[in-house]
Amino acid sequence: MSEHIQPSQAKITRRKNGSIVDRLFRPKHKRSRTAREEAGFDRNMSTKGDAPSAKKAKSLEASRKKYVKARLNDEASTDIRSLAVGTLAMMASALSNQALPKLLGRLLDEKSTSLKNMSCGVDEICSHSGKSGSASKALAIVVIGGGFASFLRTTMLNRAQDNIAQRLRTKLFSAVLTNRDMEWFVAGGGAKSEGENSKDGNNQSDAATVPTYQTSASSPGAIGSILAEDCNKASESVTTVFANILRSCSSCAFATYHMISLNPSLFGISVSIVPVVGAAAVVLNKFVKKATAKQRECAEQAASFAEERITHIMTVKLANREEEEVEKYVQLQEECVRLGRKVNSAKGVFMGFTFAATGGALYTVFNAGGAAVATGRMTSGELTSFATYSFLLGLGTSGVFKALGELTQGLVSADRVYSLMDGSLDAKSSSEGKKQPIDTESVESIILQNVSFSYKSSSKTTVLDSVSLRLERGKVIALVGKNGSGKTSLASVIAGLYTPQDGKITLQPSGVDFNELVRESQTSLIQVVPQHPAFFDATIKSNVSYSNLNASDEEIKKALTIANCNDFIDKLDDGLNFRVGRNGMRLSGGQRQRLALARALVSKPCVLILDEPSSALDAEGESAVTDAVHACRNGDNCKSMGLLLITHRASTLQIADLIIVLKDGKVVEEGTYDELSEDKGSALCELMSELS
Numbered sequence: 132m133s134e135h136i137q138p139s140q141a142k143i144t145r146r147k148n149g150s151i152v153d154r155l156f157r158p159k160h161k162r163s164r165t166a167r168e169e170a171g172f173d174r175n176m177s178t179k180g181d182a183p184s185a186k187k188a189k190s191l192e193a194s195r196k197k198y199v200k201a202r203l204n205d206e207a208s209t210d211i212r213s214l215a216v217g218t219l220a221m222m223a224s225a226l227s228n229q230a231l232p233k234l235l236g237r238l239l240d241e242k243s244t245s246l247k248n249m250s251c252g253v254d255e256i257c258s259h260s261g262k263s264g265s266a267s268k269a270l271a272i273v274v275i276g277g278g279f280a281s282f283l284r285t286t287m288l289n290r291a292q293d294n295i296a297q298r299l300r301t302k303l304f305s306a307v308l309t310n311r312d313m314e315w316f317v318a319g320g321g322a323k324s325e326g327e328n329s330k331d332g333n334n335q336s337d338a339a340t341v342p343t344y345q346t347s348a349s350s351p352g353a354i355g356s357i358l359a360e361d362c363n364k365a366s367e368s369v370t371t372v373f374a375n376i377l378r379s380c381s382s383c384a385f386a387t388y389h390m391i392s393l394n395p396s397l398f399g400i401s402v403s404i405v406p407v408v409g410a411a412a413v414v415l416n417k418f419v420k421k422a423t424a425k426q427r428e429c430a431e432q433a434a435s436f437a438e439e440r441i442t443h444i445m446t447v448k449l450a451n452r453e454e455e456e457v458e459k460y461v462q463l464q465e466e467c468v469r470l471g472r473k474v475n476s477a478k479g480v481f482m483g484f485t486f487a488a489t490g491g492a493l494y495t496v497f498n499a500g501g502a503a504v505a506t507g508r509m510t511s512g513e514l515t516s517f518a519t520y521s522f523l524l525g526l527g528t529s530g531v532f533k534a535l536g537e538l539t540q541g542l543v544s545a546d547r548v549y550s551l552m553d554g555s556l557d558a559k560s561s562s563e564g565k566k567q568p569i570d571t572e573s574v575e576s577i578i579l580q581n582v583s584f585s586y587k588s589s590s591k592t593t594v595l596d597s598v599s600l601r602l603e604r605g606k607v608i609a610l611v612g613k614n615g616s617g618k619t620s621l622a623s624v625i626a627g628l629y630t631p632q633d634g635k636i637t638l639q640p641s642g643v644d645f646n647e648l649v650r651e652s653q654t655s656l657i658q659v660v661p662q663h664p665a666f667f668d669a670t671i672k673s674n675v676s677y678s679n680l681n682a683s684d685e686e687i688k689k690a691l692t693i694a695n696c697n698d699f700i701d702k703l704d705d706g707l708n709f710r711v712g713r714n715g716m717r718l719s720g721g722q723r724q725r726l727a728l729a730r731a732l733v734s735k736p737c738v739l740i741l742d743e744p745s746s747a748l749d750a751e752g753e754s755a756v757t758d759a760v761h762a763c764r765n766g767d768n769c770k771s772m773g774l775l776l777i778t779h780r781a782s783t784l785q786i787a788d789l790i791i792v793l794k795d796g797k798v799v800e801e802g803t804y805d806e807l808s809e810d811k812g813s814a815l816c817e818l819m820s821e822l823s
């Protein structure tokens with residue numbers, strides 16, 4: 132007994148210490164919740180499709196922005212040391228940049244004075260050459276110091292950026308994988324793409340109207356795009372972009388100071404362009420924000436589209452649709468490029484405008500400055516310094532506006548990251564309070580009482596209607612019913628993938644509610660072998676031990692033997708270390724089903740559900756099912772299991788202790804094979820005659 136309790140105890144202990152997911156979210160999550168509350172953030176804000184009044188929407192948008200900023204700053208605070216060093220180094224390099232024009236001007240003046248004095252005699256030349264040397268020394272210090280500061284700035288800020296992006300990615304991936312329920316993944320995250328909402332109702336089946344490809348927030352492509360690009364952009368906005376704003380602002384301040392001290396009236400002329408450039412930047416910023424959001428959405432759709440086609444490459448090739456799919460992808464890409472072109476054009480117009488305005492200001496400065504030099508009010512070195520400072524002021528000003536634009540884009544990305552992450556947290560919090568572990572060995576049976584269920588995406592259709600049944604260790608139940616009668620849905624509800632709206636699933640003898648258990652206990656109690664089992668591109672051994680990482684080699688081998696896998700594994704060069712390929716494509720359908728059975732057996736569940744177990748099994752392979760039945764009844768040196776077989780095969784029905792017939796989600800009949808087959812008017816006989 133103690134031998135079998137160990138895994139579940141280990142799981143319980145792990146839970147107490149906190150999983151990686153808990154560790155990822157625990158400290159920050161508490162703080163971020165406060166930030167959310169402070170910002171008056173409403174949970175519904177992250178849900179697309181809600182349409183509050185325009186005024187309310189505007190205020191929500193403002194509070195959402197505040198919330199996203201607070202969350203991002205919170206995230207950046209973890210890397211405060213690198214950020215502080217990087218920002219200081221950036222300021223130092225900006226200072227050295229500012230010192231350069233003045234020192235260069237001084238060098239120029241000193242050199243020209245020295246040359247003028249060449250004719251004045253040896254003594255004078257010697258006295259000036261000393262000053263010339265001081266400007267050169269100061270320049271050398273500034274250049275070397277500036278170089279080191281640039282090195283430090285780049286290293287530290289990029290390090291912080293990578294760290295923040297990596298943390299965002301990890302948290303997001305963890306939030307999505309751990310907290311989102313099956314419904315979200317299957318139903319598409321509840322988010323609809325533009326194409327889906329289009330008035331004319333076009334969809335991807337109409338090749339001529341592409342791009343209207345429908346994607347969802349939960350599609351792998353969409354999540355992948357947010358993980359890869361948005362996390363990067365968001366972290367960039369609180370690291371390099373933020374530091375760039377500081378640098379550009381300090382550049383502007385220093386350049387202004389130097390210009391005023393060199394020639395105040397000339398300064399007035401050169402800054403006359405700032406309000407014009409500023410106004411242009413405000414307009415541009417708004418436009419870029421909207422266009423960027425659309426561009427990101429489009430990129431997401433294209434990524435999802437490509438991902439889905441590659442995943443279902445066999446279907447694409449069998450239907451000979453490669454060219455059409457490429458054509459659709461090209462159209463999606465063209466749409467993305469078109470949207471990107473809008474953003475780039477806006478940026479280009481702004482940069483061109485800034486360049487022309489700066490050039491015009493420089494022209495005016497040199498015109499007026501030339502007159503000042505000619506009348507002796509300024510030296511030529513001072514004019515050169517002034518011109519360089521005005522150039523730096525222009526650069527600084529456009530740098531501020533450019534960085535503000537990037538900051539806006541970063542916030543759009545951060546919003547996307549946190550919307551997905553928060554949705555996951557909300558899903559988790561809604562299920563909080565129903566978490567308790569259980570010693571799975573102590574459970575003798577699982578009882579369903581009047582369980583009713585419908586999918587949220589089609590809540591009007593009742594898929595399971597008051598289903599009651601008892602799954603007991605050592606007992607075999609066969610579940611039969613027409614296509615769509617609810618068999619797989621029932622298996623998913625029993626496995627805890629979906630929560631029933633009505634009724635109860637309780638554990639005996641404790642009477643504990645199954646849906647109040649931690650997920651770890653649920654999976655230890657129930658294992659399902661689905662109709663089409665999925666595999667990771669890894670070895671047979673790691674795929675089989677996936678359901679129980681604590682399984683010993685002996686336990687794995689035993690499960691493989693019960694599932695009749697040894698014959699085909701022995702023929703493979705690498706044996707247990709054979710890589711099964713993407714989704715197990717290097718194995719046959721029957722081999723995959725047998726491996727899936729072994730994977731389920733490895734975790735020694737209380738109840739094992741086999742969904743159409745013999746659909747891909749040959750006669751020999753089918754004995755795997757009978758062996759599983761044997762293992763379930765006798766326990767095979769360990770505790771026996773309950774077995775729920777979803778099947779229509781008469782041979783399998785005959786070995787079941789009880790047959791349950793499901794019709795439109797309702798249990799319409801139950802009894803042994805002998806009882807039901809004798810009654811020619813029974814639902815089972817009716818079903819079997821329809822199937823034969």
Ligand SMILES: Nc1ncnc2c1ncn2[C@@H]1O[C@H](COP(=O)(O)OP(=O)(O)OP(=O)(O)O)[C@@H](O)[C@H]1O
Nearest residue numbers: 317586588589594613614615616617618619620621
């Ligand atoms: N994820 C889902 N979202 C919404 N409806 C679903 C979902 N999965 C199944 N359904 C619907 O639930 C009903 C029962 O489906 P289910 O797959 O449970 O039937 P089944 O008896 O297992 O069918 P089959 O024998 O063909 O496998 C069907 O009407 C189906 O359209």
